[in-house]
Amino acid sequence: MTAGNVPVSRLDIRAFTPTEIRDGWRLACMVRTAQDIAIDVPPLTTRPKAATVGVGRQVILRPAVQKRYVELTEPTLHDQRTDLVRLFDALDDIDPHVALDVIRFLPTTLRKADFKVTAVLVDQELIDVEMGDTSAYRYGVAYDLGTTTVVATLLDLNTGTPVAVRSMLNKQQPFGADVISRISATMLDPKALDRLQLLAQQTIAELTVEVCDSAGVDPNNIYEVALAGNATMTQLILGIDPEPLGVAPFIMASAEYPEVMASELGLAIHPRARAVIMPALGAYVGGDIVAGALATGMDRDKRLRLFIDVGTNCEIILGDGERILATAAPAGPAFEAASIKCGVRASPGAIETVKIEDGNLVIGTIDDAPAIGICGSGLVDACAWLVSCGLLDHSGRFVTDEIAHSVAPTLADRLVERNGERIFVLTWGMTVGDLDDCIFLSQRDVRELQFAKAAIATGWALLLEEFGVKPSDVQQVLLAGSFGSYLSPASAVKIGLVPKLSVLRIISAGNVAGEGAKMALLSVQERHGATALLDEVKYVELSDRADFNDLFVENLAFPGG
Numbered sequence: 113m114t115a116g117n118v119p120v121s122r123l124d125i126r127a128f129t130p131t132e133i134r135d136g137w138r139l140a141c142m143v144r145t146a147q148d149i150a151i152d153v154p155p156l157t158t159r160p161k162a163a164t165v166g167v168g169r170q171v172i173l174r175p176a177v178q179k180r181y182v183e184l185t186e187p188t189l190h191d192q193r194t195d196l197v198r199l200f201d202a203l204d205d206i207d208p209h210v211a212l213d214v215i216r217f218l219p220t221t222l223r224k225a226d227f228k229v230t231a232v233l234v235d236q237e238l239i240d241v242e243m244g245d246t247s248a249y250r251y252g253v254a255y256d257l258g259t260t261t262v263v264a265t266l267l268d269l270n271t272g273t274p275v276a277v278r279s280m281l282n283k284q285q286p287f288g289a290d291v292i293s294r295i296s297a298t299m300l301d302p303k304a305l306d307r308l309q310l311l312a313q314q315t316i317a318e319l320t321v322e323v324c325d326s327a328g329v330d331p332n333n334i335y336e337v338a339l340a341g342n343a344t345m346t347q348l349i350l351g352i353d354p355e356p357l358g359v360a361p362f363i364m365a366s367a368e369y370p371e372v373m374a375s376e377l378g379l380a381i382h383p384r385a386r387a388v389i390m391p392a393l394g395a396y397v398g399g400d401i402v403a404g405a406l407a408t409g410m411d412r413d414k415r416l417r418l419f420i421d422v423g424t425n426c427e428i429i430l431g432d433g434e435r436i437l438a439t440a441a442p443a444g445p446a447f448e449a450a451s452i453k454c455g456v457r458a459s460p461g462a463i464e465t466v467k468i469e470d471g472n473l474v475i476g477t478i479d480d481a482p483a484i485g486i487c488g489s490g491l492v493d494a495c496a497w498l499v500s501c502g503l504l505d506h507s508g509r510f511v512t513d514e515i516a517h518s519v520a521p522t523l524a525d526r527l528v529e530r531n532g533e534r535i536f537v538l539t540w541g542m543t544v545g546d547l548d549d550c551i552f553l554s555q556r557d558v559r560e561l562q563f564a565k566a567a568i569a570t571g572w573a574l575l576l577e578e579f580g581v582k583p584s585d586v587q588q589v590l591l592a593g594s595f596g597s598y599l600s601p602a603s604a605v606k607i608g609l610v611p612k613l614s615v616l617r618i619i620s621a622g623n624v625a626g627e628g629a630k631m632a633l634l635s636v637q638e639r640h641g642a643t644a645l646l647d648e649v650k651y652v653e654l655s656d657r658a659d660f661n662d663l664f665v666e667n668l669a670f671p672g673g
Contacts, residue, residue, distance in 0.1 A: 116149025184227040239384040254629035257341030264319035276323040283311040291344035295358035312349040313378030334381040342398035362395035396440035403628025415587040441571035446564040447488040456485030466493035471522035496603035566667035583611035590621040
């Protein structure tokens with residue numbers, strides 16, 4: 113607020129520092145005014161730190177998009193084959209189908225090109241006939257359509273290599289940080305579905321322009337795209353009502369989708385380009401997780417492996433190449449820092465690492481910028497180290513001043529009271545001891561993390577039980593997604609987010625959803641493999657488990673207590 117007067121609410125006090133409140137910061141959703149005021153809305157961070165690549169497998173390059181350069185003989189009175197038959201005869205090893213709009217321009221194209229043309233096929237469909245030899249230009253785009261972050265990768269389908277990658281925040285953010293908020297929006301406002309569909313399409317369209325500009329590629333040379341997203345994001349971008357996903361018994365419109373034209377996703381690429389939508393296992397184990405399982409070879413590797421996509425909705429897969437189980441755990445927004453007092457997205461200035469070395473606190477920020485808050489990986493680090501040094505007990509409570517000075521004398525002064533709440537100060541304000549503009553970890557923040565990690569730990573513990581194995585039997589843990597990529601394996605073990613294993617067994621898998629989408633573009637065989645996973649994976653519904661609540665309560669504590 114830059115002019116006018118708006119009273120300070122109790123939620124404003126919780127959300128902003130005293131300095132920010134004096135500067136006019138208010139929660140817009142809480143403001144009611146009967147007089148003119150002037151406001152300044154800060155720009156939204158649209159480029160959060162995000163994983164753009166991940167663990168993948170080598171595949172045999174066999175894309176659905178094929179180009180064939182042919183030099184045809186011209187018609188004569190003795191050779192009156194139709195233009196289409198003449199072309200098909202030159203493509204004697206395939207039996208393509210063709211749409212009317214391709215035939216409509218075929219006579220003109222053939223004669224302008226002196227009957228030297230390139231046929232463009234997607235699977236068995238002839239989608240274009242281009243003048244001259246254009247076989248060197250064959251591209252596709254793979255999208256990881258995340259609830260928070262969207263990643264687009266432009267692929268050269270001739271070589272299988274990525275030529276450009278870009279990421280940005282999903283433009284649906286104003287409708288809420290999680291899928292439940294966006295589903296609720298469609299239930300409350302009949303116009304919200306159209307708006308959410310448009311915003312998702314604008315996001316991938318903008319990213320497509322960026323990757324093409326970066327690589328100097330003509331968008332008309334993109335003939336196919338692949339999209340991996342959770343069930344809600346997929347239905348929203350396709351304009352399908354997501355309400356049944358948000359209420360029991362949580363039903364998807366479809367696990368698989370028919371052929372979709374890329375233009376139906378709002379993409380200005382080749383007008384007859386196709387879009388591949390990755391299939392989904394369930395309402396909360398969607399196409400992004402199927403893509404991740406494909407990329408990491410969960411159906412191939414004979415080791416017992418645990419795949420965890422850490423986020424607001426955490427998806428978990430356990431498999432040994434023969435048997436595969438999957439589930440979803442409601443972790444909540446703590447890992448996105450949305451419910452954390454000083455929480456911020458993974459953007460420049462966010463505290464992303466916290467360590468205690470020789471009794472001193474060492475923090476690391478994204479881009480080494482001045483600290484502005486703490487993101488999810490920093491939150492996990494901070495709690496892990498505070499438990500290790502004894503400032504947090506294993507129940508998750510900050511210790512008394514007496515115990516603090518005994519176990520960590522160099523850090524004890526950072527454990528203070530602020531507005532009646534016990535906090536640990538990560539960075540002071542203007543001077544040491546200044547609490548007005550400090551960045552801190554509150555007791556409530558610790559509880560939020562405990563709830564999140566308990567949900568995840570309960571999820572994988574129940575899958576291990578269903579599988580009939582012990583945590584120590586797990587040979588590899590894959591931490592997937594943007595958050596999982598930057599999470600310290602050692603910290604994840606310390607807080608009980610993953611089984612207590614050697615950190616060498618815990619791998620940051622990165623953006624495996626995007627990798628799976630790439631594989632679907634590069635190999636028809638892998639595309640079929642993704643569909644096969646729907647029959648190979650058994651989904652375990654946690655809400656049906658009578659022992660879920662008891663195990664959840666047990667997992668609230670940090671290990672060692």
